[in-house]
Amino acid sequence: MATATPDSTSHKSEYSVRKSGRPFTKDYRVYFERAKDKVPVSPFHDIPLYHDKEKGILNMVVEIPRWTNAKFEITRNESLNPIAQDTLHDSPRFVKNCFPYKGYIWNYGALPQTWEDPHTKNRDTHRRGDNDPLDACEIGRAIARTGDVKQVRALGILGLLDGGETDWKVLVIDVRDPLADKLRDIADVEKYLPGLLDATRDWFRIYKVPDGEPGNEYAFGGEWKGVGYAEKIIEECAAAWKKLVKGEAKRGDISLDNTTLSGTPGKLDPDKVxxxxxxxxAPAPIDEDLEEWYYIDRKSIEDRATVLDGHDLHIALNIS
Structure with missing residues (x-):
């Protein structure tokens, strides 16, 4: 059984993962257990949002490691919410390489015990939530693994408007990263990691274009908001999750199954799970060429971003 470690250091995680099925297939699942007693847990509901609230240290569940393309995510509608691969046209979904980016450019995942309520419009974006936990982009140097649970600190937030919904992206740093003490707010990110904020905004704007979708839009004209605003959104989404898990909000297809939250309608007996x-x-073969770069005409993205012919303008990447 693999241990879900937050980074490449010797830190011992509180959680371990159990993998079922073949990676890159629709049957693949990553389940979570407490490492100390092997109690099954939901990464959506059972893992606490805060590792240390007084110090502002959050837990982050890693879904997609940096530089990879498979779009893994916490499932909403399955019992105990295992991680699975998203689908596109009924096939496992892979995000294309949009020049000059290789896959996801950070460790990407979710903040547990948060929920972007699809029934409530945000007062600033005037759009409803996307019905998922808050997304997090972790910018430390260590490449994580799917199922890792990292301890992170929020630095800022970007208001993506995806398909007419508010889809916040919280920028975070692993607290054990060498730069963690220097990165405390968005201005620090620009100082020590110049270009990352612009690249992140650009990536989210164009990443769906190769699949035939228009470029995404942003709240606040694409302006990054600082740590204070990020913490406010996190607290709002944590409050929305509390209503959800207590059965006080419309849950739609969301499974509320959990093994640790006494008094909630989804509480399961862990001995019976x-x-x-x-x-x-071994992973399943991948049909498409994931080493191809797609060239996006940013100038025409407001109308319909143009993807230049990948066969005429093709660069093969050799990245291990």
Whole structure:
């Protein structure tokens, strides 16, 4: 069984993962357990939002490691919300490489015990939430693994408007990263990691274009908001999650199953929860060429971003 470590250091995680099925197939799942007693847990509901609230240290569940393309995410509608691969046209979904980016450019994941309420319009964006936990982009140097649970600190937030919904992106840093003490707010990110904020905004704007969708839009004209605003959004989404898990909000297809939250309608007896056997299977073959770069005409993205012919303008990447 793999241990879900927050980074490449010797830090011991409180959680371990149990893998079922073959990676890059629709059947692949990553389940979570408490490492100390193997109690199955939901990464959406059971893992606390705060590792240390007084110090502002959050837990982050890593779904997609940096430089990779498979779009893994916490499932909303399955019991205990395992991580699975998203689908596009009924096939496992892979994000294309939009020049000059290789896959996801940070460790990407979610903040547990948060929920972007699809029934409530945000007062600033005037759009409803996207029905998911808050997304987090972790910018430390260590490449994580799917299922890692990192301890992070918020630095700022970007208001993406995706398909007419508010889809916040919280920028975070692993508290054990060498730069963690220097990065405290958005201005620090620009100082020590120049270009990252612009690249992040650009990436989210164009990443769906190769799949035939228009470029995304932003609240606040694409302006990054600082740590104070980020913390306010996190607290609002944490309050929305509390109503959800208590059965006080419309949940739609969201599974509320959990093993640690006494008094909630989804509370399960952990002794009766049976997870699939742990497997470590080779990934399935990938049909598409994920080493191809797609060239996006940023100037025409307001109308319909133009993807230049990848066969005429093709650069093969050799990145291990």
């Amino acid at each position: 049976k997870l699939p056997p742990d497997e470590d299977l």
